[in-house]
Amino acid sequence: MEELKLRIRQDGRNLGNGILKVDGFINHQVDPALMESCGKELASRFANLGATKILTAEISGIAPALMTARYLGLPVVYARKTKPITMPDQVFLTLAPSHTKGRMVELIISPEYLAGHERVLIIDDFLASGATILGLIRLAQTAGAVVVGVGTLIEKVFEGGRATLEAVNIPVESLVCITSMDDGQIILGDC
Numbered sequence: 051m052e053e054l055k056l057r058i059r060q061d062g063r064n065l066g067n068g069i070l071k072v073d074g075f076i077n078h079q080v081d082p083a084l085m086e087s088c089g090k091e092l093a094s095r096f097a098n099l100g101a102t103k104i105l106t107a108e109i110s111g112i113a114p115a116l117m118t119a120r121y122l123g124l125p126v127v128y129a130r131k132t133k134p135i136t137m138p139d140q141v142f143l144t145l146a147p148s149h150t151k152g153r154m155v156e157l158i159i160s161p162e163y164l165a166g167h168e169r170v171l172i173i174d175d176f177l178a179s180g181a182t183i184l185g186l187i188r189l190a191q192t193a194g195a196v197v198v199g200v201g202t203l204i205e206k207v208f209e210g211g212r213a214t215l216e217a218v219n220i221p222v223e224s225l226v227c228i229t230s231m232d233d234g235q236i237i238l239g240d241c
Contacts, residue, residue, distance in 0.1 A: 051087070051088065051091055051225040051226060053084060053087050053088075054084065054087075054088060054203060054204075054225050054226050055226050055238055057075055057081070057084060058070075058072065058204070058226060058228075058236060058238065059236070059238070061074050061075055062236055064231050064234050064235065064236050066234070068178070068206060068208075068209060068231055070176075070204065070206070070228065070231065070236065072175075072204070076110065076113065076114075076175055076203065077109070077110035077113075077175055080113045085113045085114055085116075085117045086117050086120075088114050088117060088118075088203055088225055089114060089116070089117020089118040089119075089120060089121055090117070090121050091225060092114065092117075092118040092121075092173060092201040092223065092225065093118050093120075093121030093122045094121075095201065095223045096118075096122070096171055096198075096199045096201060096221075096223070097122065099169070099171065099198040099199050099221070100169050100198065101122060101124060101169050101170065101171035101198050101199070102124065102167075102168050102169045102170075103124055103125055103126075103127060103164070103168045103169070103170050103171070103195075104118060104119045104122070104124050104125070104126045104127070104170070104171050104172075104173050105126075105127055105128070105129070105159075105164070105170045105171070105172050105173075105186055105189070105190060105197075106126065106127075106128045106129070106172065106173050106174055106186070107128060107129045107131075107146075107157060107174060107182055107185075107186060108128050108129060108130050108131050109128075110174070110175040110176075111128065111173060111174040111175050112126070112128055113175075114173050114174070114175060114201075114203050115128065115173040115174070118171070118173045118201065119173075122171075124171070127159060127163040127164055129157035129158060129159050129185070129186060129189060130157075130158045130159070131155050131156055131157065131158070132156070132158075133156075133158050137158070137160045138160060138161070138162070140161060141158050141159065141160055141161065142158070142159045142160075142161060142164065142189045142192045142193055143156055143157070143158045143159075143189075144156075144157050144185045144188045144189055144192075145157070145185070146181045146182045146184070146185035147179070147181050147182075148182070157182070157185045157186065157189060159189050159193070161193065164189070164190065164193040164195060165193060165194070165195065166193060166194025166195060167194075167195075168190070168193070168195035168196070169195070169196050169198050170190045170195045170196065170197045170198065171197075171198055171199050171200075171201065172186050172187065172190075172197060172199070172200045172201070173200075173201045173202070174186075174200075174201075174202050174203075175202065175203050175204065176202060176203070176204050176205070176206065177200070177202040177204070177205040177206070177211040177212065177215075177222070177224055178205075178206045178209040178211050179209045179210065179211050179214065180209075180210070180211030180212070180213075180214035180215050181211075181214075183200055183202075183211070183215060184214065184215070184218075187200075187218055187220070197218070197220050198220070198221075199220060199221045199222070199223070200215065200220055200221070200222045200223070201222075201223045201224070201225075202222075202223075202224045202225070203224070203225050203226065204224065204225070204226050204227075204228060205224035205226070205227045205228065205241060206228050206231070207227050207228060207229050207239065208228070208229060208230055208231070212224075223241075224241045225241070226238060226241070227239050227240060227241040
């Protein structure tokens with residue numbers, strides 16, 4: 051997607067160790083027009099899968115998930131990283147490593163918002179190692195739901211996440227693929 055590629059070239063920063071800083075337009079400060087374009091594109095790629103709900107992780111996945119949901123006419127549920135007092139005692143919970151936090155994080159969903167009859171589309175900001183998305187898949191499967199697809203804004207191809215997800219045999223779409231971040235560069239390639 052050219053609009054997202056341009057924004058990454060213009061405002062993205064390679065912080066080293068595989069960390070791409072896109073805080074100014076995706077995951078701290080959000081550009082609504084860009085997210086709307088990304089959501090529209092992701093929705094078009096998954097329109098025929100019969101999804102009934104979109105699942106993402108708190109917090110960076112919420113903007114692209116919400117915009118995708120807008121175009122598909124679906125609700126969004128996001129996995130929380132801390133359990134609020136309003137959530138029931140019995141929850142769906144898994145652990146996933148966070149590259150940017152440098153530690154394991156909990157992913158928690160209330161059973162009242164993810165049911166066994168759901169056809170779930172996972173939307174997130176990044177596909178890197180695939181660990182967070184695998185965590186979301188585990189949560190959906192624990193609920194008895196079927197995951198019908200995975201869509202991401204940015205895929206860091208060099209981290210191998212797509213290969214990790216091949217084992218679960220779910221369609222994966224990324225809007226932009228980064229093939230290398232060596233030597234402080236951000237090299238974009240085809241997805």
